[in-house]
Amino acid sequence: MREDQVETKTLYERLGGIDGITSLVDDIVENHMTNPAVNARFLPLKEHPAHFAEVRQHLINFLAAGSGGPQEYKGKDMLASHKGMNISQGEYMHVIDDIMKALGKNKVDEPTQKDVLAIAYSLKKDIVGV
Template sequence: MKNLLQSSLAKFLTIAGFALCACFSANAQTIDKDDSIYQGLGKKEGITKIVNDFVPMILADQRIAHFFSKIKKEEFSELLVAQFCELAGGPCQYKGRDMYESHQGMGISNAHFNALAEDLQMAMEKNDIPSSISNRLVAKLAPMQRPIVSK
């Protein structure tokens, strides 16, 4: 009888725990669905304009252009739009490879990563994105430095 009671109590606590987690998870998703960066970037149309300025900048940037010599410009641009859109809280879904897989063995340094970030900042400035918004997008991108930089 005691084991049955303990077993029932354990099942109840497990179910209650899952229910509690589900409530917190649902609330977290609501709270995390802040699309103010997405809105500040001009939604998908604005992000596309930024990327359309950004990609030619990185292809012309002698510090990093060699990393992009074999890309398919249109496909790369579409992936960037989706990635920026998703990170900014927009409705897009990035379906590209993860950052570690994409950059493994490329020998990317902090200087290369920073050059790319500078180009992105310039593309956003060119599109009149307020610094408060551009800084928030860069902050969302910053955690990618670790899986990208290898030296």
């Protein structure tokens, strides 16, 4: 293959498609549940298994659709889903760290990790302090 014919994969493909994203979401959620800086926001989900399953599926669909996959995300946008939560800058950074840890665990390559990080930072204004 010539240099000008380099195959380009979507972010969805680089994250491993739906199976990779599902694994990634499960690891991110587990990281949040065990992170003392943010787990108070996530542990209550375990008390409501049906709601937890719904939130998990929303996260999977959000990441899949947002990364170029065929899945459709029908949940709230970032601003609406975080409104009234008053998430601090510190909590946001812990969540970012949890995401990066999950990407590493899932052996996502560095360029893809940087792409995910850039997307996460682009959403910050709709998450922190709203």
